[in-house]
Amino acid sequence: MSNLVTVPHNGTIANKTKNNFTNLSHWFDDMLNRDIPSVFNHLDYEMPKVNIKENxxxxxxxxxxxxFDKKDFKLDLDHKVLSISAEIKEETENKEENYSRKEFGYASFKRTFTLPDSVDDEAINASYKDGVLSILLPKKEEAKQKPVRSIKIT
Structure with missing residues (x-):
């Protein structure tokens, strides 16, 4: 008996029981992934995606x-290890005549990166704009790429 799952041409995995009903885990996942109205939907995310560029x-x-807001971030540098963390807490309360509803949310993350020796750690700076935290890690002068030069043969 094979435990392989059939993968249709559209790339989704069809995990059905022998009665052609989706199994309980898919039903549960579907329930959790529905759009439930909440003021905290933006807090429901995974570890932030990172781009690292070099020039x-x-x-x-x-x-x-x-x-997040700029004040939510904390950047630390300790022995060539850059730590980037953030934390956000929100709470709302809605009181009406016949009921009261209180919601709260919390989100945090921490990412760490070991910096190469070529980084000038005294000149690191950061900015936050339009949902993107940018950290500039300037290279030391001796580590910067020198332009190509021609050598004259004598």
Missing amino acids: AEAFTVELAVPG
Whole structure:
């Protein structure tokens, strides 16, 4: 008996019981993934995605972290290890004549990166705009890529 799952041409996995009913885990996943109205939907996310770019002058680290404010972030550098963390807490209360509803949410993350020796750790700076945290890691002068030069043969 095979435990392989059939993968249709559209790329989704069809995991059905022998009675052609979706199994309980898929039903449960479907229930959790429905659009339930909440003021905290922006808090429901995974670890932020990171882009790291390098050019001749510097490295740039970009994190996609919408829903945060600049004050929510904490950046630390300890022995060439850059730690980026953030925390956000929200609470709302809605009181009406016959009922009261109180909701709260919490989100946090922490990412760490070991910096190469070529980074000038005294010149690191960061900015936050449009949901993207950008950290500029300038290279030390001796680590910057030198332009190509021609050498004359004598």
